[in-house]
Amino acid sequence: MKNKTISSIGEFGLINIIKKQFSNSNSNNVIVGLGDDCFCFNPQKNNICITKDMLIEDIHFKKEWTTPQKLGEKAIEATISDIAAMGNVNPKYAFIGLGMPPTTSEIFVKNLSNGFKKACDRHNMTVAGGDTVKSDKIIISVTILGTSKHKLIKRSGAKPGDLIGVTNTFGDASAGLFLLRKYGIKHKYSKEELFLISKQNNPKARICESQKISNHLNSLTDASDGLYISIDLLTKESIKGANINMDKIPISSSLRKVHKEYKKALDFALFGGEDYELVFTVPEAKAKLLKKLVPKISYIGKINSSKKVKYFYNDKEQKIKYSGYKHF
Amino acid sequence: MKNKTISSIGEFGLINIIKKQFSNSNSNNVIVGLGDDCFCFNPQKNNICITKDMLIEDIHFKKEWTTPQKLGEKAIEATISDIAAMGNVNPKYAFIGLGMPPTTSEIFVKNLSNGFKKACDRHNMTVAGGDTVKSDKIIISVTILGTSKHKLIKRSGAKPGDLIGVTNTFGDASAGLFLLRKYGIKHKYSKEELFLISKQNNPKARICESQKISNHLNSLTDASDGLYISIDLLTKESIKGANINMDKIPISSSLRKVHKEYKKALDFALFGGEDYELVFTVPEAKAKLLKKLVPKISYIGKINSSKKVKYFYNDKEQKIKYSGYKHF
Numbered sequence: 001m002k003n004k005t006i007s008s009i010g011e012f013g014l015i016n017i018i019k020k021q022f023s024n025s026n027s028n029n030v031i032v033g034l035g036d037d038c039f040c041f042n043p044q045k046n047n048i049c050i051t052k053d054m055l056i057e058d059i060h061f062k063k064e065w066t067t068p069q070k071l072g073e074k075a076i077e078a079t080i081s082d083i084a085a086m087g088n089v090n091p092k093y094a095f096i097g098l099g100m101p102p103t104t105s106e107i108f109v110k111n112l113s114n115g116f117k118k119a120c121d122r123h124n125m126t127v128a129g130g131d132t133v134k135s136d137k138i139i140i141s142v143t144i145l146g147t148s149k150h151k152l153i154k155r156s157g158a159k160p161g162d163l164i165g166v167t168n169t170f171g172d173a174s175a176g177l178f179l180l181r182k183y184g185i186k187h188k189y190s191k192e193e194l195f196l197i198s199k200q201n202n203p204k205a206r207i208c209e210s211q212k213i214s215n216h217l218n219s220l221t222d223a224s225d226g227l228y229i230s231i232d233l234l235t236k237e238s239i240k241g242a243n244i245n246m247d248k249i250p251i252s253s254s255l256r257k258v259h260k261e262y263k264k265a266l267d268f269a270l271f272g273g274e275d276y277e278l279v280f281t282v283p284e285a286k287a288k289l290l291k292k293l294v295p296k297i298s299y300i301g302k303i304n305s306s307k308k309v310k311y312f313y314n315d316k317e318q319k320i321k322y323s324g325y326k327h328f
Numbered sequence: 329m330k331n332k333t334i335s336s337i338g339e340f341g342l343i344n345i346i347k348k349q350f351s352n353s354n355s356n357n358v359i360v361g362l363g364d365d366c367f368c369f370n371p372q373k374n375n376i377c378i379t380k381d382m383l384i385e386d387i388h389f390k391k392e393w394t395t396p397q398k399l400g401e402k403a404i405e406a407t408i409s410d411i412a413a414m415g416n417v418n419p420k421y422a423f424i425g426l427g428m429p430p431t432t433s434e435i436f437v438k439n440l441s442n443g444f445k446k447a448c449d450r451h452n453m454t455v456a457g458g459d460t461v462k463s464d465k466i467i468i469s470v471t472i473l474g475t476s477k478h479k480l481i482k483r484s485g486a487k488p489g490d491l492i493g494v495t496n497t498f499g500d501a502s503a504g505l506f507l508l509r510k511y512g513i514k515h516k517y518s519k520e521e522l523f524l525i526s527k528q529n530n531p532k533a534r535i536c537e538s539q540k541i542s543n544h545l546n547s548l549t550d551a552s553d554g555l556y557i558s559i560d561l562l563t564k565e566s567i568k569g570a571n572i573n574m575d576k577i578p579i580s581s582s583l584r585k586v587h588k589e590y591k592k593a594l595d596f597a598l599f600g601g602e603d604y605e606l607v608f609t610v611p612e613a614k615a616k617l618l619k620k621l622v623p624k625i626s627y628i629g630k631i632n633s634s635k636k637v638k639y640f641y642n643d644k645e646q647k648i649k650y651s652g653y654k655h656f
Contacts, residue, residue: 006656007656009656010656011656014656031375031480032377032414032480032482036414036482036483036484036549036565037379037410037411037413037414037483037548037549037550038377038378038379038410038411038413038414038417038474039377039378039379040375040376040377040378040414040476040480041375041376042375042376043371043374043375043376045373046371047359047368047369047370047371048368048369048370048371048376048473049360049366049367049368050366050367050368050421050423050456050457050471050473051365051366051367051423051457052423052424052425052457052458052459052469052471053425053459054425054427054459054461054467054469055461056427056461056462056463056467059461059462059463060461082365082366083365083366085365085366086360086364086365086366086368089366093378095378095379095380095471096380097380097381097382097425097469099382099384099467100656102656128378129378129379129380130380131380131381131382133382133383133384133387133388134384134387134656135384135387135465135467136464136465137463137464139382139384139427139463139467139469141380141382141425141467141469143378143380143423143471145376145378145473146366148368152359152360152368154360154364155364155365156364220365221364221365222365237364328334328335328337328338328339328342328428328430328462
């Protein structure tokens with residue numbers, strides 16, 4: 001079977017590949033569906049939450065390190081993570097801007113679109129609009145709109161005495177990226193290394209966890225740029241400080257096996273990005289209840305009114321210097 | 329004064345340039361403003377309209393052919409045009425994804441952001457969120473959300489007997505681009521040529537016109553890819569046909585002066601893009617009323633039930649072959 005390129009199927013061929021998978025949105029509050037000048041709907045007394053993310057080839061991903069389907073899934077999950085970071089919100093509609101070289105194969109677009117579909121189905125969402133343009137590198141720009149009738153949880157609500165909680169382990173995704181950078185995708189990896197790579201290529205947004213716990217939280221964000229940055233944002237926006245117990249930061253057994261030097265594993269956990277776990281603060285009295293709702297939660301520190309974040313290891317203060325990803 | 333680059337001011341420096349201009353959004357239905365994980369608001373019983381557009385350097389614009397401020401304005405206006413194409417809708421919030429080479433100067437970003445601001449102020453909108461990433465070429469991805477309590481006008485509502493109307497002249501923007509491609513920006517242009525270039529670099533969305541007339545319309549779109557494509561979309565989506573009187577297509581006196589050969593001017597009008605005029609259909613009985621509301625309206629043809637679009641010049645049918653922009 002001949003593999004056609006986008007150049008041969010044209011803009012409308014490209015749009016139709018994606019449209020076909022998402023046209024059956026049978027939501028009864030849609031007024032003007034996918035394919036007109038705008039997508040229009042009635043929010044039925046819900047509040048609206050919107051976020052936008054962009055993935056660019058060779059900056060945020062390399063085609064040869066993943067599959068088009070996983071790339072599509074990740075583009076949606078990474079953006080939804082910001083929706084999870086607002087609390088009990090239902091992601092509803094994705095709007096996808098695609099930049100593609102004309103030489104891109106039709107099958108690549110189909111698989112990418114399958115990935116969008118898989119992630120959307122997981123969260124009961126649909127692609128409701130977008131734009132396709134020519135570009136040198138692949139660009140995936142995703143806007144997601146969610147709706148909510150619940151209290152929305154800002155970064156800025158942390159209170160002195162709040163425990164700082166996280167929903168799962170840190171450092172896996174960036175340790176996976178480290179392996180891909182060093183050895184590429186075709187290397188013979190151990191089971192643990194493959195786990196790290198899967199966390200890099202196939203992250204999942206914590207929508208479900210956020211819906212379960214957010215009602216009890218004082219502040220909330222997601223850790224797309226690493227735990228250190230998330231703690232920094234929560235405390236700065238709340239005009240508070242924190243003591244962090246580094247030995248409480250959850251690290252997966254895979255990451256510990258791959259990086260036996262604990263300090264190295266901890267570096268990935270603190271400064272590595274793309275874990276997409278939730279980072280939140282909660283009054284101490286609610287901490288146990290939350291662990292019942294989401295057993296993988298760990299508490300890693302406590303908010304105070306000092307406006308400084310201090311890191312401790314075995315109760316001894318540690319000097320920490322930021323060494324994470326610089327966006328520019 | 330030293331001109332800093334994005335690389336030296338970093339991601340947060342870049343975000344702050346834009347945030348500073350838009351943080352004073354005092355709309356009382358905003359729940360979580362610019363700068364948290366999502367932007368959240370209460371739509372207060374309005375319907376929501378969303379559209380997304382993407383501009384890429386050297387594909388959709390060349391830095392040397394325009395100013396950063398005009399580029400910022402155009403990115404917003406071109407996207408708002410899709411909001412105008414839904415009828416009486418208020419554009420409210422813009423979400424901007426920016427891809428930038430690290431060597432981009434801070435002053436460029438400031439001027440670009442001034443352009444966003446200028447267009448937003450014109451339409452009583454604000455930038456409410458976004459994302460900034462590193463890229464080789466400048467990428468401007470704009471999502472715009474509008475709200476409406478009015479009937480939304482689809483492309484698919486055209487009825488036999490409807491007149492086909494347009495809000496102003498066609499072909500100017502693409503004739504301007506033709507000049508820029510041929511002579512660059514520094515050429516000594518005539519007054520008429522400068523008018524065409526200004527229509528290319530500084531288009532305005534027809535929000536106001538749409539709000540005035542849309543209540544009377546059966547179908548509506550905007551002409552971002554040229555008049556020919558817009559007529560094709562309206563008739564196809566409505567499962568109708570049309571007779572078009574080419575001699576009624578409005579062409580500016582500037583375009584006629586620059587391209588004295590009428591056929592050439594008409595080619596720009598039919599196949600050139602980026603005019604961002606509205607193309608609509610309206611029952612004949614309402615045609616005069618609409619011209620009172622928006623005097624620049626012209627009627628260029630009539631819808632019929634044939635499913636074919638025929639073009640006439642001086643009542644003689646013409647064979648028309650599409651020769652416009654191919655996106656891929």
